[in-house]
Amino acid sequence: MDTITSYAHIKHNQVSVNGEIIxxxxxxxxxxxxxxxAYKALGVSYPKFHKMDAQCKLGFLCTEFTLNGTSFLTENDITKTAIVLSNAASSLETDRVHQHSIDDKSNYFPSPAVFVYTLPNITIGELAIKHKITGENAFFVSEQFDAGLLVNYTETLIQSGTEASVMGWVEVDGTNFEAFIFLAEKQKYTNKNAIFKPLNKTSVITIYNQTIWTH
Amino acid sequence: MDALIEKLKGQIIEQLNLAEVKPEEINPDSPLFGEGLGLDSIDALELIVLLEKHYGIKIQDPKDGKTIFQSLRTMAEYIKSQGKS
Structure with a gap:
């Protein structure tokens, strides 16, 4: 049985790691x-962060908080590590920024640095670049967070050689935003550690709903 | 020339979102790409947009970019040579 070994959730201007608001x-x-x-709180220096759009920043932060203190990247083969993300709005927020920059034909200065983020899977690219992860990847767009979709897809990857996976939901649409990232690893699940959970739909829904937000 | 270089520092920091870079940390003679500021290919496109947006300069031949964007000073010299400072 594959195991969920760490997770983080960002919502309502709060960051939760393994169910605890940090x-x-x-x-x-x-x-x-x-x-x-949140970037300052994370305490890392990664200048490229400032160039990212909001969705990539959110995905980056949630992933970093998830990985913090784990041995996920050192114990797993990064060439066999997958990144599987999803959201509802695709890259709509950055699409709007780009659209706004080309609305006025007399002040027509579309930004290449904005345009490169007009695809949702760029979030995956930023994570892959940061951690040199070169395994399988996929970005799904669904109306709401779909734990079954992520688990089922990752299970098919595991059957074809994937050994670990960074998975979750990274959504930015106007002022609404949410990120939920969890790590799954090919190791035997035991119930000795309360944080660890077997990789299945029920576990993912449980950890997704675990945080008690304070506002 | 110095005033133009200082102005360019601010514009580059803003346009390229170099939030962790202070103007005084940018050496006008350091390479903009690779070492120095470590800019990438998307930044190069942003610099082309910057020249057009703020100075009305259109680079006709992309090959010229390699010389123009060698350093902050070469950028400033190019803007001066176009009579747009």
Missing amino acids: FQSYPSLSLPEFLSE
């Missing part, structure tokens, strides 16, 4: 302000 900012902070504060 960082929160004022509810009134905008998404860019919250992302900046």
Whole structure:
């Protein structure tokens, strides 16, 4: 049985790791302000972060918080590590920014740095670049978080050689945002560690709903 | 020339989202790509947009970019040579 070994959830201007809130900012902070504060709280220096769009920043932060303190990247073969993400809005938020930059034909300066983020799977690319992960990847667009879809797809990858997977949901649409990332590894599940859970739909739904948000 | 270089520093930091870079940390003679600021290919396109947006300069031949964007100073010299500073 494959095992979920760590997870993080970002929502309501709060960051939760393995069900416990570890960082929160004022509810009134905008998404860019919250992302900046969360980046400072993470305590890493990764200049490329500042060039990312909001969705990639959110996915990056949630993944970093998930990986923090784990041996996921050192104990697994990164060439056999998959990244499987999903959301509902695709890259709509950045699509809007790009559209706005080309609306006015008399002030027509589309930004290449914005345009490159007008695909949702760029979030996967940013994670792969950061951690040199070269395994399988897929980005699904579904109306809502679909634990079964992620688990079923990852199981098919595992049958064809994937040994570990970074999985989850990274959504930005206007002022609404949420990221939920979990790590699955090909190791025998035991119930000795309360954080570890078997990789199945029920477990994923359980950890998705585990955090008690304070605002 | 120095004033233009200082102005360019601010514009580059803003346009390329170099949030962790301070203007005084940018050496006008350091390479913009590879070492130095470590800019990438998307940044190169952003610099082309910057020249057009702020100085009305269109680079006709992309090959010229290699010389123009060698350093902050070469950028400033190119802007001056176009009479657009």
